[in-house]
Amino acid sequence: MADIRVPQADPKAGYLAHKAEIDAAVTRALDSGWYILGQEVAAFEKEFAAFESAAHGIGVANGTDALEIILRGLGIGPGDGVVTVSHTAVATVASIELVGATPVLADIDAHYTLSPAALEAALAGDMSGGAGDKPKIKAVIVVHLYGQIADMPAIAAIAKKHGIAIIEDCAQAHGATLGGKPVGSWGNAAAFSLYPTKNLGAFGDGGIVTTNDGILAEKIRAIREYGWRKRYISDISGMNTRLDELHAAMLRVRLKYLAAENARRAAIAGIYDKELAGLCPLPLRRDAAGHVFHQYVIRRAGRDALQAKLRDLGIGTNVHYPMPVHLQPAYAGHSWLAQGKLPVTEQASEEVLSLPMFPQLTDAQVAETVAALKAALKG
Ligand SMILES: Cc1ncc(COP(=O)(O)O)c(C=O)c1O
Numbered sequence: 001m002a003d004i005r006v007p008q009a010d011p012k013a014g015y016l017a018h019k020a021e022i023d024a025a026v027t028r029a030l031d032s033g034w035y036i037l038g039q040e041v042a043a044f045e046k047e048f049a050a051f052e053s054a055a056h057g058i059g060v061a062n063g064t065d066a067l068e069i070i071l072r073g074l075g076i077g078p079g080d081g082v083v084t085v086s087h088t089a090v091a092t093v094a095s096i097e098l099v100g101a102t103p104v105l106a107d108i109d110a111h112y113t114l115s116p117a118a119l120e121a122a123l124a125g126d127m128s129g130g131a132g133d134k135p136k137i138k139a140v141i142v143v144h145l146y147g148q149i150a151d152m153p154a155i156a157a158i159a160k161k162h163g164i165a166i167i168e169d170c171a172q173a174h175g176a177t178l179g180g181k182p183v184g185s186w187g188n189a190a191a192f193s194l195y196p197t198k199n200l201g202a203f204g205d206g207g208i209v210t211t212n213d214g215i216l217a218e219k220i221r222a223i224r225e226y227g228w229r230k231r232y233i234s235d236i237s238g239m240n241t242r243l244d245e246l247h248a249a250m251l252r253v254r255l256k257y258l259a260a261e262n263a264r265r266a267a268i269a270g271i272y273d274k275e276l277a278g279l280c281p282l283p284l285r286r287d288a289a290g291h292v293f294h295q296y297v298i299r300r301a302g303r304d305a306l307q308a309k310l311r312d313l314g315i316g317t318n319v320h321y322p323m324p325v326h327l328q329p330a331y332a333g334h335s336w337l338a339q340g341k342l343p344v345t346e347q348a349s350e351e352v353l354s355l356p357m358f359p360q361l362t363d364a365q366v367a368e369t370v371a372a373l374k375a376a377l378k379g
Contacts, residue, residue, distance in 0.1 A: 005314035006356045006365045011196035013360035014254070015203060021253045022203075029249035037225070040248035045208065047255055048192075048200075051175070052184040054210035056217035059243030060224060063171045063193025066207040067095035067141065069241060070167050070189045073220040074139060076101050081135030083122045084169075085114050086324040087345040088143045091193075092169050093325045095141075102135040103334075105326050107342045111286055112297070112352075113150035114142050115344070116158055123162050139165040144173035144183050146320070146354075147199070147265070147294035148286060152178055152186040159187075167191065174199040175262045177290035184210045189220070194243075194251060197358075199265070199294055200258050202247040261359035265293040268357060268366055272296055275370040279377055295320055299351040300377075307353055309376040315369050318354045 015022060029040055041059045049057035060066050076082060078100040084092050086105040096103040106118035123137055140159055142150045159166045166187025170176070173183045174192060184190035192198075194206030211217050219236070222229050227238030269283070269291070276282055281299040285291055297320070300306045307317050324345045325331055356369050 008316040025249040044248040058209040060207040061241040062205040063207040064091040065241040066191030081137040084141040116154035143169040147292040172294035264359040295354040313372040
């Protein structure tokens with residue numbers, strides 16, 4: 001097998017790009033002598049919330065916890081249904097199960113995000129595959145996949161009509177917008193993962209919740225640390241899901257460069273768009289969307305063979321995701337998961353291929369990827 005000359009993602013390049021500043025932030029956090037929920041986390045929460053135009057930020061241990069803690073904060077639990085997509089990281093669905101609620105999976109649209117029509121159908125109970133009592137749907141988790149926001153105007157109107165909460169899964173969409181309005185400001189609260197390969201990545205696990213609802217923010221802050229409002233006194237039942245001071249210090253450095261790095265991702269996407277036009281289906285842009293290209297995803301029937309050819313040519317790719325959640329061994333056959341009823345999702349999972357995409361990718365590496373792809377698509 002050829003050496004991979006162009007990786008699909010490269011979190012170490014993100015470190016090396018700002019090494020001196022990140023190393024200094026680590027030293028500062030270590031020297032402070034305060035390692036849990038101190039000044040660095042408080043400052044990062046403020047700075048990130050401002051970046052997303054949100055009133056409150058609450059740092060947590062990872063993106064899955066961010067989703068779970070929002071659900072807990074909204075009082076969602078056993079007997080409740082939460083609509084989301086199956087074309088996502090399994091974490092989205094796992095968070096619903098973690099609070100004892102029932103995932104109700106709906107199909108996606110051509111932009112790989114929740115189809116408003118499918119959400120309507122799920123709310124109307126118009127889905128087969130459910131055995132047992134139909135859960136009462138209390139919320140929707142909207143996933144802004146690959147860096148592009150979902151059809152939020154349509155989804156928000158449906159949610160309002162049915163009186164359900166909106167949770168945004170922004171793990172892949174730090175800085176994405178629609179009509180200039182950022183992700184994280186369309187619903188009750190938003191969950192961000194800070195996993196190393198994300199647009200804003202820690203060097204380890206991390207996550208953050210944003211919300212404009214002060215009461216919800218205060219409750220989530222308490223749940224984050226054993227339900228404490230006052231130290232050692234649990235007012236409500238909680239958990240331990242804290243963002244470390246060390247990670248917060250490093251994330252504050254990376255946050256300063258996020259807008260420029262998102263712009264570089266968009267520039268790389270522009271080159272792919274131009275060079276690959278007409279060769280295979282390319283990502284569709286939603287009107288007025290500020291797409292932050294967490295991934296640049298093309299489609300190809302026989303995707304696995306194309307991926308193997310690219311690997312032989314030294315180009316790394318990835319598949320997000322090869323198996324929809326409702327077909328995975330842990331989930332297949334669960335009631336209310338809509339098994340076999342998600343044709344757009346199932347076809348996407350067979351065809352999608354994520355090309356190299358990270359801000360430090362050079363123009364020469366992009367050109368090498370394009371040349372390899374042109375050769376592989378021909379042969
Ligand atoms: C869409 C989506 N949701 C949730 C998560 C979970 O985040 P984490 O891995 O930080 O728990 C991820 C990241 O893997 C993700 O991509």
